[in-house]
Amino acid sequence: DQQVKQNSPSLSVQEGRISILNCDYTNSMFDYFLWYKKYPAEGPTFLISISSIKDKNEDGRFTVFLNKSAKHLSLHIVPSQPGDSAVYFCAGGGANNLFFGTGTRLTVIP
Amino acid sequence: AAGVIQSPRHLIKEKRETATLKCYPIPRHDTVYWYQQGPGQDPQFLISFYEKMQSDKGSIPDRFSAQQFSDYHSELNMSSLELGDSALYFCASSLGGVLPHEQYFGPGTRLTVT
Numbered sequence: 001d002q003q004v005k006q007n008s009p010s011l012s013v014q015e016g017r018i019s020i021l022n023c024d025y026t027n028s029m030f031d032y033f034l035w036y037k038k039y040p041a042e043g044p045t046f047l048i049s050i051s052s053i054k055d056k057n058e059d060g061r062f063t064v065f066l067n068k069s070a071k072h073l074s075l076h077i078v079p080s081q082p083g084d085s086a087v088y089f090c091a092g093g094g095a096n097n098l099f100f101g102t103g104t105r106l107t108v109i110p
Numbered sequence: 111a112a113g114v115i116q117s118p119r120h121l122i123k124e125k126r127e128t129a130t131l132k133c134y135p136i137p138r139h140d141t142v143y144w145y146q147q148g149p150g151q152d153p154q155f156l157i158s159f160y161e162k163m164q165s166d167k168g169s170i171p172d173r174f175s176a177q178q179f180s181d182y183h184s185e186l187n188m189s190s191l192e193l194g195d196s197a198l199y200f201c202a203s204s205l206g207g208v209l210p211h212e213q214y215f216g217p218g219t220r221l222t223v224t
Contacts, residue, residue: 096166
């Protein structure tokens with residue numbers, strides 16, 4: 001049973017524009033949500049997290065929005081850069097483990 | 111900055127053999143997690159340790175066991191290997207008492223069972 005879902009397997013965005021990656025979850029007990037970026041043959045790289053008690057967290061070009069009532073979160077990347085091209089995983093969980101979505105492959109076109 | 115170290119990076123074993131994967135967390139991190147990522151799949155949580163004690167258990171087969179040692183490194187022991195165990199195995203670490211949710215991943219060990 002997939003507790004975290006990323007329904008868009010891929011996304012293409014022009015350089016300089018906004019990238020919006022979406023994620024839905026089913027477990028209302030998750031304490032935190034995280035976004036990871038993954039390049040081939042490397043482990044996931046932590047990008048940004050948000051506590052379940054917040055609705056927004058911003059770090060440079062990355063902003064994560066959480067809508068608890070809709071059990072939905074999104075990652076905004078502004079402006080998008082070609083180096084952002086990678087697979088992005090959304091994850092939810094608590095202190096002891098994480099549940100990952102299936103990933104969205106972002107391609108930023110120069 | 112030091113990252114999570116996993117060894118070996120690649121491992122080829124035959125069915126029914128055993129394998130041991132090692133994970134060295136980021137210095138000062140006291141929590142270690144193990145994940146298994148099959149081809150085209152998302153990482154699946156296997157097991158975690160906090161301060162050398164098992165803190166949570168996920169979809170880890172009974173054929174697998176793990177432990178965390180006094181220097182906080184962890185080992186995942188896999189026995190009676192099956193073809194379906196072929197996957198990328200990630201270790202992650204975090205500072206359990208402060209930022210337990212910010213898990214930092216290693217580069218992974220690719221296990222191929224033939």
